[in-house]
Amino acid sequence: xxxxxxxxxxxxxxxxxxxxxxxxxxxxxxxxxxxxxxxxxxxxxxxxxxxxxxxxxxxxxxxxxxxxxxxxxxxxxxxxxxxxxxxxxxxxxxxxxxxxxxxxxxxxxxxxxxxxxxxxxxxxxxxxxxxxxxxxxxxxxxxxxxxxxxxxxxxxxxxxxxxxxxxxxxxxxxxxxxxxxxxxxxxxxxxxxxxxxxxxxxxxxxxxxxxxxxxxxxxxxxxxxxxxxxxxxxxxxxxxxxxxxxxxxxxxxxxxxxxxxxxxxxxxxxxxxxxxxxxxxxxxxxxxxxxxxxxxxxxxxxxxxxxxxxxxxxxxxxxxxxxxxxxxxxxxxxxxxxxxxxxxxxxxxxxxxxxxxxxxxxxxxxxxxxxxxxxxxxxxxxxxxxxxxxxxxxxxxxxxxxxxxxxxxxxxxxxx
Amino acid sequence: xxxxxxxxxxxxxxxxxxxxxxxxxxxxxxxxxxxxxxxxxxxxxxxxxxxxxxxxxxxxxxxxxxxxxxxxxxxxxxxxxxxxxxxxxxxxxxxxxxxxxxxxxxxxxxxxxxxxxxxxxxxxxxxxxxxxxxxxxxxxxxxxxxxxxxxxxxxxxxxxxxxxxxxxxxxxxxxxxxxxxxxxxxxxxxxxxxxxxxxxxxxxxxxxxxxxxxxxxxxxx
Numbered sequence: 001x002x003x004x005x006x007x008x009x010x011x012x013x014x015x016x017x018x019x020x021x022x023x024x025x026x027x028x029x030x031x032x033x034x035x036x037x038x039x040x041x042x043x044x045x046x047x048x049x050x051x052x053x054x055x056x057x058x059x060x061x062x063x064x065x066x067x068x069x070x071x072x073x074x075x076x077x078x079x080x081x082x083x084x085x086x087x088x089x090x091x092x093x094x095x096x097x098x099x100x101x102x103x104x105x106x107x108x109x110x111x112x113x114x115x116x117x118x119x120x121x122x123x124x125x126x127x128x129x130x131x132x133x134x135x136x137x138x139x140x141x142x143x144x145x146x147x148x149x150x151x152x153x154x155x156x157x158x159x160x161x162x163x164x165x166x167x168x169x170x171x172x173x174x175x176x177x178x179x180x181x182x183x184x185x186x187x188x189x190x191x192x193x194x195x196x197x198x199x200x201x202x203x204x205x206x207x208x209x210x211x212x213x214x215x216x217x218x219x220x221x222x223x224x225x226x227x228x229x230x231x232x233x234x235x236x237x238x239x240x241x242x243x244x245x246x247x248x249x250x251x252x253x254x255x256x257x258x259x260x261x262x263x264x265x266x267x268x269x270x271x272x273x274x275x276x277x278x279x280x281x282x283x284x285x286x287x288x289x290x291x292x293x294x295x296x297x298x299x300x301x302x303x304x305x306x307x308x309x310x311x312x313x314x315x316x317x318x319x320x321x322x323x324x325x326x327x328x329x330x331x332x333x334x335x336x337x338x339x340x341x342x343x344x345x346x347x348x349x350x351x352x353x354x355x356x357x358x359x360x361x362x363x364x365x366x367x368x369x370x371x372x373x374x375x376x377x378x379x380x381x382x383x384x385x386x387x388x389x390x391x392x393x394x395x396x397x398x399x400x401x402x403x404x405x406x407x408x409x410x411x412x413x414x415x416x
Numbered sequence: 417x418x419x420x421x422x423x424x425x426x427x428x429x430x431x432x433x434x435x436x437x438x439x440x441x442x443x444x445x446x447x448x449x450x451x452x453x454x455x456x457x458x459x460x461x462x463x464x465x466x467x468x469x470x471x472x473x474x475x476x477x478x479x480x481x482x483x484x485x486x487x488x489x490x491x492x493x494x495x496x497x498x499x500x501x502x503x504x505x506x507x508x509x510x511x512x513x514x515x516x517x518x519x520x521x522x523x524x525x526x527x528x529x530x531x532x533x534x535x536x537x538x539x540x541x542x543x544x545x546x547x548x549x550x551x552x553x554x555x556x557x558x559x560x561x562x563x564x565x566x567x568x569x570x571x572x573x574x575x576x577x578x579x580x581x582x583x584x585x586x587x588x589x590x591x592x593x594x595x596x597x598x599x600x601x602x603x604x605x606x607x608x609x610x611x612x613x614x615x616x617x618x619x620x621x622x623x624x625x626x627x628x629x630x631x632x633x634x635x636x637x
Contacts, residue, residue, distance in 0.1 A: 001528075002527075002528030003528065004528075005528045005529060005530045005531070006526065006528040009521075009525040009534075010525070013525070016514065017513070017515055020513045168477070175550065180558075220481075256462060286429065322509065323511055325509075326471075326505075326509045326511065326522075327526075327559040328523065329468070329470060329497060329503045330495075330497065330498065330503065330522055330523035330526065330570065330574075331494055331495070331497045331498025331500075331523055331526040331527065331574070332494065332525075332526045333490070333491050333495075333498070333526070334490055334491070335524055406472075408468045409470040409471075410465050410471045413505070413509070416445070
């Protein structure tokens, strides 16, 4: 109880001392405020950026693997020129049935030979028409918003059915997405029934840095068997897209498929394998560098703020040397004087910290309101800010406070 | 009761050993009003600081109410100052940003006394010194004599046995100086020991006994 009364009184004294030097308190406080606000902002923007980038990467399926012929190398090991994709239906059957412990799903991808202009009910729309199998929705992380995805029967029987993207659907029917289900579209000279609509995918960031120019939202998916038929009954597959058991299984899945293909074709074709691992790594590296730069900047401003508090505390100790002497002469112990100055420093930094967090909140709210960016205040950021606030308060307050506490009463009283 | 036995104090200053108090012996009974006179630099303030546990002796011993203070550490000395000693300074040493009652409350803060109790006691002591009507005045709104009364109130609020005053009338005119001395006299009558350091012989004459500090040596007149 005695300690409580003492500490409350010391705290009130701190408030009075800070009030006495309003301007100075305000200035050192705003240093901390800006530092804390930038820490919260940097961490929040970084977190939100990471969320956006990974959401976009997920539209490819994070566990995806791609196997294709190495198009840079058209020659076999005897230097003969070799045409073709180097992948065929029987390869698909084999991989599906026998191969690859690390692989969960696999789909052949067959591109329409005459890709480009597609006539849909009198309109010319450029879209990517791709042949896939019934598992592709899982592999490529597709979200169906209407109808159904391609079925195993569609694929077996080379049916003329398609699943279209939301953007194309809205071009066909302004009103209801469901209206397009069952409608027919003409691709080249073939009529297809629309059985499903895929949700839009956001790849704004990825396409803005030029990593993937293909529009994700102008897609038409058909059974790969049907596309092969249109292509002229060629049982060729453009490439494989598979789904590994996990992100870390992806490189192994690639290796397993390539081993099979190399064994089978004995060097006639060379193959390329790709996974998301490299992209995830790149994204992580970029984010790490960005956040490091931001974090260092924020830290610097926080340190500068801390130095301002340190300076103010030192000035305060010097100015109040005589006061310290008086307080000691009436019975203040060293630790009373210590708590006095530490509590002043922590008071300054805490107010600065709370204001800084508030500032960060309002800046982020303003950004969200004005630009509709997808940013939210990171709770980790707030936590880091609060911890650094108290730490800086302690660090910048402790040294001047120790100096004050250790002043000899006689010398302190003689001062000034 | 204060006993000084062969007290010696020297300072190390720029490599030199400076003996400020060479030899001081004193025996003061409870309730006495004692003056120490001497020229400036004679060591009389240092002597007062030693008695008041603001400084430590080099050799010799000081006994305050049967306690030898020579070997006390900082915390013990602070405790003793808090409970048994009240200081009055020439420059009053009031804290400028706090009003009279807040200044009087300070010694009680370090004893951990509750705020309402602090106010009650501070008001009582200010009333005794005829300063209650000015309890919300700040030091710069008070005259020198009034400030010294607030300072004395601060010195008395923890009810110490011993009042130490370093040139308490040095910044006051004759009338105010007399009034302050009257306060000290009444404190002595209440059985508090009062030791005053002064260079003013007139002030010294108002005390029970007068010591003189000459070149670090204390002699009784």
